[in-house]
Amino acid sequence: MKNNFLWTILSVFLLLGACKSIQEKGTDQFLSGQYQYAIGTFSQILEADPENLEANEKVAESYRLSNRVELASPYYEKLVEEDPSFERYFYLGQSLKAQEKDEEAKAAFENAKGYTQSEELLARIQREIEGINLAAGIEDYWPYxxxxxxxxxxxxxxxxxxxxxxxxxxxxxxxxxxxxxxxxxxxxxxxxxxxxxxxxxxxxxxxxxxxxxxxxxxxxxxxxxxxxxxxxxxxxxxxxxxxxxxxxxxxxxxxxxxxxxxxxxxxxxxxxxxxxxxxxxxxxxxxxxxxxxxxxxxxxxxxxxxxxxxxxxxxxxxxxxxxxxxxxxxxxxxxxxxxxxxxxxxxxxxxxxxxxxxxxxxxxxxxxxxxxxxxxxxxxxxxxxxxxxxxxxxxxxxxxxxxxxxxxxxxxxxKTPKPKIINVLLTVTTKERVAGEPDQILEQARVVLYDGSNKQIGGDFSNSTGRVRFTMEPQSDYTIIASKNGYFSKSIPYTTRGKTPDPATLVQDVTNVSLDTMLVLDQLILDKSIILENIYYDLDKADIRADAAVELDKLVQILKDNPSIRIELSSHTDSRSSDDYNQNLSQRRAQSAVDYIVSQGIDKDRLVAKGYGESQLIIPNATTEEEHQVNRRTEFKVIEIKE
The missing domain is CATH 2.120.10.30 (TolB, C-terminal domain)
Structure with a gap:
């Protein structure tokens, strides 16, 4: 029994001596930068003594210093449990962060704050915590x-x-x-x-x-x-x-x-x-x-x-x-x-x-x-x-x-997906207005296309069927102008917005979308009166109403499209008041219309206001309100064409 006891004591001393020798070996390896060898050596000590703080620290530091900090967390956790310090909590936070254990990492960084009063170290901790929070909102710089x-x-x-x-x-x-x-x-x-x-x-x-x-x-x-x-x-x-x-x-x-x-x-x-x-x-x-x-x-x-x-x-x-x-x-x-x-x-x-x-x-x-x-x-x-x-x-x-x-x-x-190409093919048909007859095909009219920045991007003459074709972009705005000698030039806005399919729904790489529009030109004849529809005034007043302004804007556009013409704008009344009264009222109404057109940017020298009162009745013996309304009209006629 005595001999067994002595043998046990001897074995303990031999084991302690061996551990000391291994520990010295591991320390030498660590200090010389042989971190992988040090990990192996100190791991032997931890197998026999998992609580050994020096062995835990050397393994943790060896992993960190050899760029494997993510493997060090179990050892830092043991260290902060037994002997916490700023460095140990800080490195534990870095190890957990490297494993994307964000909440645990932030908790470790927060704990590190309690072991330092250094403003520099506290700022570094805060930077780490903010970095983890910011990482959650990172977007792909190159999504595809x-x-x-x-x-x-x-x-x-x-x-x-x-x-x-x-x-x-x-x-x-x-x-x-x-x-x-x-x-x-x-x-x-x-x-x-x-x-x-x-x-x-x-x-x-x-x-x-x-x-x-x-x-x-x-x-x-x-x-x-x-x-x-x-x-x-x-x-x-x-x-x-x-x-x-x-x-x-x-x-x-x-x-x-x-x-x-x-x-x-x-x-x-x-x-x-x-x-x-x-x-x-x-x-x-x-x-x-x-x-x-x-x-x-x-x-x-x-x-x-x-x-x-x-x-x-x-x-x-x-x-x-x-x-x-x-x-x-x-x-x-x-x-x-x-x-x-x-x-x-x-x-x-x-x-x-x-x-x-x-x-x-x-x-x-x-x-x-x-x-x-x-x-x-x-x-x-x-x-x-x-x-x-x-x-x-x-x-x-x-x-x-x-x-x-x-x-x-x-x-x-x-791998950015190739965009689905949509070609918008617009066919413009030019026609002329003939009184009392259906509109007729107008060939050899000059049709010009302008983009949203008013830059000309296309133009051609209409063919024998009155057609011109343009290629346009989807979701874009344009202006189309048609002109021909002897006719009023005419411009219209045109948009492709909402007229093409969503590219995300397309299967084919290229999709052609065909659209149509029409421009009808009026003959330009000197001294021929053209009635402006829907120009109404309040009773006994000459002020331009909102609904009349909409119609006058069309005349403004005609004048802009045809800068070489000078017009007379005339107003006519019915016969239900005295000649003098009707003459005065019609003149005021004609002048009011001219003043409105000038306010829209038209040179006043291109306009003449003329009131005709009841002197040019279309229905001389009007009896019904509808017949009187035909007589109450606003007209314009071209009185000069400048070369």
């Missing part, structure tokens, strides 16, 4: 763009950051790996290329970058090629060799005569201890955009712009400012030909981790940042956009669910 995984191109490892130059697709991939990167447990990446035509990639011709040799035992990634194809810049780093550079940096290779030079460290890196990556040229090659964690930024990783110097190097790097950069991370810049700036960020309102955004000038002259929307972004990392036909086609990278492996390359296309 469709994203497709390029399965034939992708592998189970990482494939990302595609760039097209001179009919070749360049990209980063973990295929043909020479080792494992300890921080992530994923294969080291190299640069590859293959031929491409539009979006069709020659997946059988993929080979390692031929311009210069990929190095072993480190990551080569995120290539940029100058517009002239003579400069390659890429990110190189994550070597575990103590003799290598301590941080990821930008390297450049230049075309010199027969080939490309061996890559060299770029001066724009400035300091070997700064992280610099994800380069991209401006469309004209005069500027280099890249991401860096150098001091003086606004958060974790910021975007910078460097200018090409006289010696061909890039220098004078400047931060793109707090509108683009956030306390989070901004990477993978892409300047478009029209000045719009695309980039990836986890600091602007989005769906979880890295999302794609565009910075552009608003109508108010201020730069605005817009999330590209749910048809482009996901709750995972979405980044590295490149356009092969801006902005309709291109590639991007994502590690979203449903892919072939880790990071995958996707292509996108604009």
């Amino acid at each position: 763009h469709e994203l497709v995984n390029y399965k034939e191109l992708n592998t189970a490892g990482a494939d990302y950051a595609p760039v097209v130059s001179e009919d070749f697709l360049y990209f980063t991939s973990g295929r043909q790996a020479s080792g494992i990167y300890p921080a992530t447990g994923m294969p080291y990446t190299k640069l590859f290329r293959t031929r491409i035509e539009e979006l069709r990639v020659d997946v059988s011709g993929i080979r390692a970058l031929p311009e210069f040799q990929n190095e072993e035992g480190l990551d080569q990634a995120s290539i940029a090629i100058s517009p002239d194809g003579n400069t390659i810049i890429y990110a190189r780093g994550n070597s575990t060799s103590p003799k290598d550079l301590p941080e990821t940096a930008l390297f450049a290779s230049y075309f010199r005569g027969a080939g490309f030079t061996q890559p060299i460290w770029l001066p724009v890196n400035e300091d070997e201890s700064w992280w610099n990556s994800t380069p991209a040229f401006s469309p004209d090659g005069s500027e280099l955009y890249f991401a860096s964690n150098r001091p003086g930024g606004y958060g974790g990783i910021d975007l910078y712009k460097a200018t090409k110097l006289a010696n061909g190097d890039f220098g004078n790097a400047v931060n793109l400012g707090p509108n683009v950069n956030t306390p989070g991370n901004e990477l993978f810049p892409r300047m478009a030909p029209d000045g719009k700036f695309f980039f990836a960020s986890d600091g602007h309102p989005g769906y979880g981790k890295l999302d794609l955004f565009v910075a552009e000038m608003g109508k108010d002259g201020k730069q605005k940042i817009t999330n590209l929307g749910e048809n482009i972004n996901s709750k995972s990392d979405d980044f590295g956009i490149f356009f092969t036909e801006y902005p309709k086609e291109g590639f991007l990278s994502s590690n979203r669910e449903g892919g072939a492996g880790d990071d995958d390359i996707y292509y996108f296309e604009d």
Whole structure:
């Protein structure tokens, strides 16, 4: 019994000693950036002791620092339960946000407020909460763009950051790996290329970058090629060799005569201890955009712009400012030909981790940042956009669910439905009015079509059947004018609104809609009286009534359509008052009509008011009210035609 007790004590001491040794090993791995190894080591400790705070913290931080924060929430939850702090609640909120657990994330951020009095940290928390709220209202920037995984191109490892130059697709991939990167447990990446035509990639011709040799035992990634194809810049780093550079940096290779030079460290890196990556040229090659964690930024990783110097190097790097950069991370810049700036960020309102955004000038002259929307972004990392036909086609990278492996390359296309075409075919028939007979066909009349802005868009002479045909747009307004020597010119408004089917209901790509209208022209004869119908006055009054104004407007239009004519406007009475009274009343009525026409923009010199009283009765011996009304009339006649 005694021996069993001693053996138990000894076993406990041996186990504690082993755990201490494992913990020291895991700590060394964590401090050296070998996060994947540290996760494995501390997970062994958690199997025996799930409450071990140091092991929970090291696993949580290892996931966060290796860009897998969404996997860290169980460990942060254990930490805030046992020993809460601002950082632990804040990172728990970020982990839950990356999983699109928005309400839980907001609760974690709210709890973090209770563990700090820093105005800067409180502002960052509020930004996170507001970002989650704003993400719920994000609209698709390109509603009809469709994203497709390029399965034939992708592998189970990482494939990302595609760039097209001179009919070749360049990209980063973990295929043909020479080792494992300890921080992530994923294969080291190299640069590859293959031929491409539009979006069709020659997946059988993929080979390692031929311009210069990929190095072993480190990551080569995120290539940029100058517009002239003579400069390659890429990110190189994550070597575990103590003799290598301590941080990821930008390297450049230049075309010199027969080939490309061996890559060299770029001066724009400035300091070997700064992280610099994800380069991209401006469309004209005069500027280099890249991401860096150098001091003086606004958060974790910021975007910078460097200018090409006289010696061909890039220098004078400047931060793109707090509108683009956030306390989070901004990477993978892409300047478009029209000045719009695309980039990836986890600091602007989005769906979880890295999302794609565009910075552009608003109508108010201020730069605005817009999330590209749910048809482009996901709750995972979405980044590295490149356009092969801006902005309709291109590639991007994502590690979203449903892919072939880790990071995958996707292509996108604009699938905006082709509009259903509606051709409105209007046939205009010209006729002439003949007294006492049906209207007759009038050929060789000039018919002109004007659009809503009064611009002439068509014109022709009517054929032997009096017809002219025009093609018009649906839901549009027009004016049609017909004219011929010896006739009053005539204009009419015409609209196609409400006369065509809803395009959404159409099946065929092209639908023709046939419409008809008619213009009847009156002969233009000097001194021939033309009666204006429905011109009525109140008893013993000369004021123009509203119903009379409608009829006089028709005469106004005739005068506008025929600017070369001068008319006499006459008024006639019946015979039921004295001659003098009727003469005076008719003159006042004629003048009242002329004054109205002048008020509508007609030159008064084109008008003569003439009252005839009862001197020109149509029915001399009228007895009924109907016969008296025939005598009470308003007429006009053309008294002059100016050449």
